[in-house]
Amino acid sequence: MYPFEDVRFRGIAPQAESIPCAACPVREITVCGAFQGKDLHRMGSIAHIVRFDAGQTIFSEGECAEHVFNVTSGTIKLYKLLSDGRRQITGFLTPGDFLGLAMNEIYAYNAEAVTQTSLCRFSRRRIEALLDVFPKMQRRLFSMTSNELAAAQDQMLLLGRKTAKEKICTFLLMLSRRAARRGQRENPVIVPMCRTDIADYLGLTTETVSRTFTQLRTTGVILLEEGNRVRVVDMARLRDLAEGV
Amino acid sequence: MYPFEDVRFRGIAPQAESIPCAACPVREITVCGAFQGKDLHRMGSIAHIVRFDAGQTIFSEGECAEHVFNVTSGTIKLYKLLSDGRRQITGFLTPGDFLGLAMNEIYAYNAEAVTQTSLCRFSRRRIEALLDVFPKMQRRLFSMTSNELAAAQDQMLLLGRKTAKEKICTFLLMLSRRAARRGQRENPVIVPMCRTDIADYLGLTTETVSRTFTQLRTTGVILLEEGNRVRVVDMARLRDLAEGV
DNA sequence: CGATATCTTGAGGAATCTCAATACTAGTGG
DNA sequence: CCACTAGTATTGAGATTCCTCAAGATATCG
Numbered sequence: 437m438y439p440f441e442d443v444r445f446r447g448i449a450p451q452a453e454s455i456p457c458a459a460c461p462v463r464e465i466t467v468c469g470a471f472q473g474k475d476l477h478r479m480g481s482i483a484h485i486v487r488f489d490a491g492q493t494i495f496s497e498g499e500c501a502e503h504v505f506n507v508t509s510g511t512i513k514l515y516k517l518l519s520d521g522r523r524q525i526t527g528f529l530t531p532g533d534f535l536g537l538a539m540n541e542i543y544a545y546n547a548e549a550v551t552q553t554s555l556c557r558f559s560r561r562r563i564e565a566l567l568d569v570f571p572k573m574q575r576r577l578f579s580m581t582s583n584e585l586a587a588a589q590d591q592m593l594l595l596g597r598k599t600a601k602e603k604i605c606t607f608l609l610m611l612s613r614r615a616a617r618r619g620q621r622e623n624p625v626i627v628p629m630c631r632t633d634i635a636d637y638l639g640l641t642t643e644t645v646s647r648t649f650t651q652l653r654t655t656g657v658i659l660l661e662e663g664n665r666v667r668v669v670d671m672a673r674l675r676d677l678a679e680g681v
Numbered sequence: 682m683y684p685f686e687d688v689r690f691r692g693i694a695p696q697a698e699s700i701p702c703a704a705c706p707v708r709e710i711t712v713c714g715a716f717q718g719k720d721l722h723r724m725g726s727i728a729h730i731v732r733f734d735a736g737q738t739i740f741s742e743g744e745c746a747e748h749v750f751n752v753t754s755g756t757i758k759l760y761k762l763l764s765d766g767r768r769q770i771t772g773f774l775t776p777g778d779f780l781g782l783a784m785n786e787i788y789a790y791n792a793e794a795v796t797q798t799s800l801c802r803f804s805r806r807r808i809e810a811l812l813d814v815f816p817k818m819q820r821r822l823f824s825m826t827s828n829e830l831a832a833a834q835d836q837m838l839l840l841g842r843k844t845a846k847e848k849i850c851t852f853l854l855m856l857s858r859r860a861a862r863r864g865q866r867e868n869p870v871i872v873p874m875c876r877t878d879i880a881d882y883l884g885l886t887t888e889t890v891s892r893t894f895t896q897l898r899t900t901g902v903i904l905l906e907e908g909n910r911v912r913v914v915d916m917a918r919l920r921d922l923a924e925g926v
Numbered sequence: 927c928g929a930t931a932t933c934t935t936g937a938g939g940a941a942t943c944t945c946a947a948t949a950c951t952a953g954t955g956g
Numbered sequence: 957c958c959a960c961t962a963g964t965a966t967t968g969a970g971a972t973t974c975c976t977c978a979a980g981a982t983a984t985c986g
Binding site: 582 | 763765782816827831833840843924
């Protein structure tokens with residue numbers, strides 16, 4: 437049987453009931469890719485599908501880390517706050533990404549839905565127990581965490597040493613490459629997050645983000661299309677600008 | 682028998698020959714803490730002790746990742762470069778830290794000795810093979826990587842949203858806490874790295890680092906003592922300044 | 927004790943931020 | 957179908973932090 441919808445959240449979307457893990461759109465690229473047959477069924481039996489609307493909080497820093505999640509659709513932002521409200525978004529998650537990774541007793545950051553989102557939720561305790569039984573799963577989780585760490589190091593380079601223009605170009609490239617990796621179109625880059633979120637991700641202000649987009653548009657690197665889409669006119673130039681060449 | 686010194690590197694220090702893994706000063710806090718008795722012996726049999734002088738490169742970005750390391754003494758910096766030479770130090774490693782963590786085929790960053798350093802070196806291929814045999818080790822490595830990821834997220838908050846003064850205060854606190862965790866004195870903070878390294882770690886210039894130290898000194902928060910030591914006069918104030926209160 | 931590297935200090939400049947006003951967009955109700 | 961509203965994005969002008977360039981001070985090491 438397929439995992440129950442959590443009653444605290446929104447009504448079940450049509451596909452939520454009918455798609456078993458075997459047909460999960462992100463299974464192959466996420467931690468569940470380590471399972472097959474009976475094991476996959478076992479995973480499914482402890483999973484709950486939960487949904488969030490844009491802007492809803494999934495969990496907050498300091499809360500007891502009861503759950504871990506797989507993103508199955510939508511975009512999520514992770515962020516940390518300073519006491520006066522300054523915010524740093526540490527990452528955007530998309531389908532296939534794992535959430536709650538730190539595996540400590542307490543969440544060390546906030547997670548909030550950027551768009552409408554659905555997640556596959558697990559009890560952290562149960563998943564940790566499974567790690568000892570399924571080394572493959574642990575291996576996969578470890579590998580995913582390592583990749584995240586590498587991405588975090590790239591982001592430190594961006595935050596510490598890149599200019600506003602380089603930051604924006606790097607950001608657009610990241611979105612484009614991520615879409616391509618998921619088999620989506622890489623060129624009209626879909627930007628689901630608002631200027632404030634982009635600013636808080638890149639260590640800038642919304643005004644600077646806006647001005648930089650305008651500058652890239654007037655210099656013929658991009659076109660700002662409707663529906664939060666950015667058409668890259670000169671991809672090679674965008675790549676150069678991202679690295680400061 | 683204790684692991685051989687690698688002949689490509691400097692002469693064996695006295696303790697290198699005489700201390701078996703069982704007496705390793707960092708065993709309990711590093712990945713090897715997962716082993717005992719025969720298993721520990723097996724780890725030791727595939728380890729090589731290597732030493733580096735301050736300034737020597739341990740490995741470079743883009744190189745084939747043949748080895749992984751445990752730091753047993755000294756301080757190491759990890760950094761990434763932009764094509765024009767701008768540098769971001771992504772972390773400083775001290776005894777007990779693991780190096781080469783990404784476990785990809787290629788190192789994604791540079792590692793260089795800040796002080797004289799000794800490392801316990803392993804073949805990456807062999808360690809990966811051990812991961813399947815010793816889930817405890819994998820669990821430990823995963824846990825260490827998760828901690829590093831959490832630290833990276835803190836550093837993103839620092840780089841993206843903190844002022845120069847907050848950055849320096851956070852940095853001093855980090856060094857102090859790290860020393861305390863290792864059982865060393867926490868108050869005269871030992872700062873083994875030069876101003877340029879601090880600047881490249883915090884996303885500042887050496888001049889700004891220097892000016893900020895001076896400002897903290899003249900406002901009575903710290904004292905600059907000889908031997909790269911910083912005496913914290915007002916720890917509570919330092920903590921407040923680090924968070925922007 | 928001199929040479930070299932590192933650190934500190936100063937003056938001016940540039941990138942980015944802040945504050946403020948205007949334009950745009952999407953959703954809502956008439 | 958259009959006007960209204962609230963949120964979001966853009967643009968402008970001035971302020972500020974931090975950087976750049978340059979010189980002087982200090983520390984380190986043979």
